[in-house]
Amino acid sequence: MTAVSESAEQVEHTTVLLQEAVEALVTDPDGFYVDGTFGRGGHTAELLARLSGRGRVLAIDKDPQAIASGEERFAQDDRLGFFHGSFAELQNVAAQMEKAGEISGVLLDLGVSSPQLDQADRGFSFMRDGPLDMRMDTSRGLSAAEWIASADEQEIARVIKEYGEERFARRMASAVIRERAIKPITGTVQLAKILAAAHPAWERGRHPATKAFQGIRIFINRELDDLEDLLAQVIDTLKVGGRLVIISFHSLEDRRVKRFIRDQEQGIKLPKNLPVRDVDRGVRLVKVGKAIKPAVSEVDGNVRSRSAVMRIAERVA
Ligand SMILES: C[S@@+](CC[C@H](N)C(=O)[O-])C[C@H]1O[C@@H](n2cnc3c(N)ncnc32)[C@H](O)[C@@H]1O
Incomplete structure (x- = not known):
């Protein structure tokens, strides 16, 4: 759980599957990692705690408030850098940082954060009256009212x-x-x-x-488009052995993630009984373990975690 004070209201974000996600992500304490949905930095904080002095993290978020709160909170940690924008821009950002094909792990914890939902002026909530905005990135794009x-x-x-x-x-x-x-x-x-x-x-x-x-x-927020764009480029950004960890909150997202990993595992479709190795079928990504859901104790403590599903995959070629 990350407790962050906001100027207007006191809001918190309880990080979902915190230990499970970071455990699955980190394969090399000296590696370069991307938290594509920084939020209030719950996963990033745990990630930094597990990395060595040589490890690095790039935190991405569309929301300028998320980036501002992160820059303030982590100002003392020079292992962490920020990018304000979409994780769908990952390939370009990685190329600019000369990290294409060098990333040890990419984490996505999809959807909205509690501060976004709970601050009435962000316009996401039907319970709290506010301007009908709903943009994660308040610096660009159409608000819900304009649309x-x-x-x-x-x-x-x-x-x-x-x-x-x-x-x-x-x-x-x-x-x-x-x-x-x-x-x-x-x-x-x-x-x-x-x-x-x-x-x-x-x-x-x-x-x-x-x-x-x-x-x-x-x-x-183009949420599903951004997810599909990220999936289309993420393998090239990872190093061999690098991990992709995605936490989804509804079936529209999880279906896309599941299908992507399954298609990657199948590689080029050949008759089943041919003695062909994975590498000859062009398999570059395989799943790691089964889908993980929060334990009952987590759901009891954080009702927003009840629909979470986490999937893990690893680049193999
Ligand atoms: C569920 S919260 C992440 C919470 C974070 N893991 C934590 O522990 O504090 C999702 C965050 O991802 C951001 N986000 C959603 N889609 C995004 C995208 N396509 N690109 C960048 N950020 C995105 C949202 O603005 C929000 O801050």
Whole structure:
């Protein structure tokens, strides 16, 4: 758990699968590692604790607040450097640092951090009223309010259905179009009320706007595109023996990670009974162990960890 004070509100981020992820990542205490989702630095702190004086970490985050808090907290540790941007830029960043093919481990702990969710002014929460923003990177791109104001009904329905897996997406999109003609939709609670009113089957214990909010957030932040872009380049950035560790929080992410590792393990598809070695099938990455989920004790202490799944892979050629 990383406790960080923010200027506006006291917010914390509880790191998920902390020991398990770092244990899986570190194969060489002198190595160069990338934490692609720095957040509040929970994984990075543990990683630095396990590295030698020669080990190095590059911390990446889209969120300028995450980078600013990290630069302050770790100012004394010259083994750590920061990059504000997406992990989808990894290959370029590694090339600029002359680390392409030299990285000992890449860690991704996907999704949003607790400070992002809990600070009303970030606009992610349907429970706390704030401006409808939802951008992890507040320095660029369209806010959710700007997108909601300009997207057509089909696009809104597609985003809510595809990324939120919400079966009432079309009703919700039509309600958004109707309401925005009366009054601009600029607040999180305002949008949540519109979506909730369009949802005909409320479930106990779940806000009816939950899935739609997830869908809009994933779209605004290009979360699945960034993940796919990273997967397409990550093997070349790792050294042979280097590890990829990814923690996902919903099936849209985990499915992509799982499929990627499986496809890599299969290499070039040849008839099964041919006596061909992995290397001849072009296999460059293999999975390490099974998918790991948080222990019951972790879920009891941190409800946000309940949907986490961690997958580990290693570059072999
Ligand atoms: C779940 S939090 C990570 C928490 C971190 N492991 C810790 O222990 O504090 C996810 C973080 O990744 C960042 N993020 C999500 N997608 C990103 C991307 N494509 N590129 C860079 N950062 C991203 C978010 O801004 C957020 O700060």
